[in-house]
Amino acid sequence: MNPSNPANFQGKHALVLGVANERSIAWSIAKTLAGAGATVTLTYQGERIRAKVEELASSLPNGKALPCDVQDDQQMDELFEELRNDPDRKTIDALVHSVAFALKEELEGRFVLTSRKGFLLAHEISVYSLIALARRAETLMPHGASILTLSYLGAERAIPNYNVMGVAKAALEASVRYLAADLGPHRIRINAISAGPINTLAARGIRGFTEMLQYVREKAPLKRNVTQQEVADTALFLLSPLAGGITGEVLHVDAGFNIQGM
Ligand code: NAD
Ligand code: IMJ
Numbered sequence: 001m002n003p004s005n006p007a008n009f010q011g012k013h014a015l016v017l018g019v020a021n022e023r024s025i026a027w028s029i030a031k032t033l034a035g036a037g038a039t040v041t042l043t044y045q046g047e048r049i050r051a052k053v054e055e056l057a058s059s060l061p062n063g064k065a066l067p068c069d070v071q072d073d074q075q076m077d078e079l080f081e082e083l084r085n086d087p088d089r090k091t092i093d094a095l096v097h098s099v100a101f102a103l104k105e106e107l108e109g110r111f112v113l114t115s116r117k118g119f120l121l122a123h124e125i126s127v128y129s130l131i132a133l134a135r136r137a138e139t140l141m142p143h144g145a146s147i148l149t150l151s152y153l154g155a156e157r158a159i160p161n162y163n164v165m166g167v168a169k170a171a172l173e174a175s176v177r178y179l180a181a182d183l184g185p186h187r188i189r190i191n192a193i194s195a196g197p198i199n200t201l202a203a204r205g206i207r208g209f210t211e212m213l214q215y216v217r218e219k220a221p222l223k224r225n226v227t228q229q230e231v232a233d234t235a236l237f238l239l240s241p242l243a244g245g246i247t248g249e250v251l252h253v254d255a256g257f258n259i260q261g262m
Helices: 025-035 047-058 073-084 116-138 163-186 209-219 228-239
Strands: 013-017 039-044 064-067 094-097 146-151 189-195 250-253
Touching: 013 025, 013 116, 025 039, 025 094, 025 228, 039 047, 047 064, 064 073, 073 116, 094 116, 094 228, 116 146, 116 163, 146 163, 146 228, 163 189, 189 228, 228 250
Parallel strands: 013 039, 013 094, 039 064, 094 146, 146 189, 189 250
Antiparallel strands: none
């Protein structure tokens, strides 16, 4: 990439949470950031996906994979301690939060049946983690650093089966605004992409997901689903100085589906 291009990430470090496999949205974003010159650190949730994420990290120039289960404060502290001691990674110019989880039984049936345990778990992993990471990252972030998270239209509309995840995404989007207000004076920006449905691990096994993809394809202004690359390109933009005037924003990358009325 042209060194004068504002979306050039040469000499910059990006920390990307939420890669589980090649289909993860976080992986598309990581590859795109690496393509723009960034040194990328991936994190993985547990030993079960360690080998896969290490393999993906090793395919990136100077890529590295470190453990981080966002339910574990000690693992989060150790992640940032490890980064602080690595000369190539001791500053974080871009942080990508692409993490969400709810109990499978909460993602079907009536929302009114949401359990206390299911509610708290979804919010802990999918929302609190962003705040916990932003606080730790702040100390390593230079002026101009940028944070990005992934949301979904279910934050704004009642979408069948999205249930407690929709409420968690609403809290995530509100957290983006509060974090933007808090981090702005430190010249750190934070935004969300509200992505249209994409066939990933988090979508697989969702009852009727194929029909949801088809519904969007028929109704969206662009008459198709959004691609992983379109989400990743928007991520690169929001994380770069090209978006220097944008913070606290939720940007829909969904082939226009959200604007459609009748
Ligand atoms: P994915 O399953 O590939 O990614 C979800 C990630 O969350 C996984 O890598 C998983 O390891 C991680 N995770 C779960 N619990 C964790 C924990 N305790 N600690 C650390 N990591 C944990 O699926 P995806 O579709 O790439 O999802 C990424 C993000 O995009 C999520 O926030 C999701 O809500 C959002 N999103 C997805 C879609 C879609 O249709 N796929 C649409 C809009 C938004
Ligand atoms: C998820 C559930 C219901 C409807 C859904 C989704 N639609 C879309 C998704 C229409 C697009 C995918 N999505 C946006 C998510 O955020 C998914 C999060 C998720 C998925 C799972 C599946 C496996 C599991 N827990 C999960 N937790 C969160 O056990």
